[in-house]
Amino acid sequence: MAKTPSCGATAALHPNALLCLFPAILNLASNAVISSNATCGDPQPEVYCKLSDSTLDSSSSHYDCFTERHPITNAIDGTNQWWQSPSIKNGRQFHWVTITLDLKQIFQVAYIIIKAANSPRPGNWVLERSLDGVTFDPWQFYAISDSECLIRYNITPRLGPPTYKSDTEVICTSYYSRLNPLEHGEIHTSLINGRPGADDLTSDLLNFTSARFIRLRLQRIRTLNADLMTLSTHDPQDIDPIVTRRYYYSIKDISVGGMCICYGHSSLCLCLCPQKLQCVCEHNTCGESCNECCPGYHQQPWQPGTVSEGNTCEKCNCYNKAEDCFYNQTVADVRLSLNIHGVRQGGGVCVACRQNTAGVNCETCADGFYRPAQVPTDNPLGCTDCFCFGVSNVCESQCVCQENVTGRTCDRCQSGFFGLQSGRGCQACGCSQWGSLSESCDNEGRCQCVVGVAGDKCDHCSHGYYGFHGDGCKGSHSEHTHTHTHTLESVCAR
Ligand SMILES: [Ca+2]
Structure with missing residues (x-):
């Protein structure tokens, strides 16, 4: 009369197979x-x-x-x-x-x-x-x-x-x-x-x-x-x-x-004394009745053990960056999750990725962090802080800068811009095309002027020069002894 379901007996006949277990x-x-x-x-x-x-x-x-x-x-x-x-x-x-x-x-x-x-x-x-x-x-x-x-x-x-x-x-x-x-x-x-x-x-x-x-x-x-x-x-x-x-x-x-009731995942039911009996779960299952997969083993959905299948719960691939994961059918359907063999099979989504990592498998870096080239995904150091200046919080070794901002960490203005402010980026130098040595300016927005040209933007002649034009200003002439400076417009108007 006291016969264990033959699942157990079948398991004994196939010791190498992962089959169901019964207490x-x-x-x-x-x-x-x-x-x-x-x-x-x-x-x-x-x-x-x-x-x-x-x-x-x-x-x-x-x-x-x-x-x-x-x-x-x-x-x-x-x-x-x-x-x-x-x-x-x-x-x-x-x-x-x-x-x-x-x-x-x-x-x-x-x-x-x-x-x-x-x-x-x-x-x-x-x-x-x-x-x-x-x-x-x-x-x-x-x-x-x-x-x-x-x-x-x-x-x-x-x-x-x-x-x-x-x-x-x-x-x-x-x-x-x-x-x-x-x-x-x-x-x-x-x-x-x-x-x-x-x-x-x-x-x-x-x-x-x-x-x-x-x-x-x-x-x-x-x-x-x-x-x-x-x-x-x-x-x-x-x-x-x-x-x-x-x-x-x-x-x-x-x-x-x-x-x-251990759903084919336990061969032992122990007394948790005084009065409770509980399965000793195998196949990476947990819960009082082995009715769920253990934390970190949700690459596939939980299933009861059967004669033909042990239905062992499969570990998620979190590159040692997370302890737990959950199963998501959509993730499985679109093959977003890598299993521990590196194959896109199953729907495990890692939870609370550590060391500044992120992603279904903790395989990418969290916002504001990057993984230097050659560093493996399971490296214990995880991802490195981008240290991006300003609002940009995304980097792939190089920070993704705001417009007119440059540098690996977005810490300086592009040529022709000045006054980097976090969240605002840089302002254009506005250097005169004709009066400046280059398009760049200093931190105060002052341009470098050619000889005879003056002004923060190099847009008028300096004292003793006249005729601001494409090649700058000409030297002083007797008929031009006035001491005031000429703006570009006033010069062009002559
Ligand atoms: Ca009796």
């Missing part, structure tokens, strides 16, 4: 919290008889639920002590008893084995499961007869030993509600084995078998056929108690075979 199956009931809404002897002492004691005369054996208690915890204590419900001598309502197990976290349940004690197995009942303890879904129906499956549960009975046509089929069976044996009968319910997805766990089957709460809703005690008519037509309290004291439920053991 061992544990008895989850032994750590569960169990409760029932009715127990023999609670609140007052109660006498009962056993169906297996064949004679019905008053000298047959009597027992009581006082000297020996039968609390529901006996059903998971690992001993032969048992839980017992009140007999229907106390009333018809004791056909309906509910037992609930809280596994305290969500597990994948592979099978459930229930062992009766001193009574036949329950007749009609529903095995249910829940993730939240509020909404319960049926796992399987059990009925005294095949016709009861239709009458009580509106389900076509599955004849013979239970079989399953789909991963999520909920069947009704009378196989485990038979009268014999009168004591110590067993109910074996398989939730994985025998279903189509058992060999390579499907998500449907994983969802179907996931549970934190398990509920047994017992709805009808199995009776001798001879008593059936009497019991169905009379109130039990009007029937001879020798008959009704024999009808109750008893369970000496409930085993819940299951495992941590």
Whole structure:
């Protein structure tokens, strides 16, 4: 019964392949919290008889639920002590008893084995499961007869030993509600084995078998056929108690075979004591259930391990400049991300690139930084500050300067400009084309004038010179003894 999904077995046959992993199956009931809404002897002492004691005369054996208690915890204590419900001598309502197990976290349940004690197995009942303890879904129906499956549960009975046509089929069976044996009968319910997805766990089957709460809703005690008519037509309290004291439920053991949900990425489920079990994740997966890729391993999207694929999470290529990354489908579609083999495959985007790096793979430099030629992408020094002057914050070894600004760091004006100011760039020198030695000027905007020319912009004759023109000013002449200077315009006007 306790069979790990064959994925694990297949992995053993192919030790070199990266295949899925499954942890061992544990008895989850032994750590569960169990409760029932009715127990023999609670609140007052109660006498009962056993169906297996064949004679019905008053000298047959009597027992009581006082000297020996039968609390529901006996059903998971690992001993032969048992839980017992009140007999229907106390009333018809004791056909309906509910037992609930809280596994305290969500597990994948592979099978459930229930062992009766001193009574036949329950007749009609529903095995249910829940993730939240509020909404319960049926796992399987059990009925005294095949016709009861239709009458009580509106389900076509599955004849013979239970079989399953789909991963999520909920069947009704009378196989485990038979009268014999009168004591110590067993109910074996398989939730994985025998279903189509058992060999390579499907998500449907994983969802179907996931549970934190398990509920047994017992709805009808199995009776001798001879008593059936009497019991169905009379109130039990009007029937001879020798008959009704024999009808109750008893369970000496409930085993819940299951495992941590690790999505095929763990072969070990460890106790994080006191009370929690957790997967020891492999394949670079993280999370309580190995349900996500570890930080830095998001080059491909997370997937559960399968028989054919381990689906190991793949490391992002961040050139050792980032610890984490995330997966982006668009980045994958347009092939922007390099994997660790330098191939554009996957959608890993590095997060918080260090050392002034940037980009999907931390392969470029952040604004204001550059990588000198010959320095490799994974160099531990990362990128170098551009030290650009002014507003420009972009460089590729050479800063990208504002207009009229030059220098690797944009720290000086281009020829013909002066007065570099951060954010404003440089002003034109405005040197006169005819009166200047060059187009450049000093930091105050003063141009270098040819002989005989003066002014910050070299645009008029100096004292003693006249006739400002294309070749400068002429020397002093007697007829030009005036002392004032001539502007270019006044000269041209002569
Ligand atoms: Ca027990």
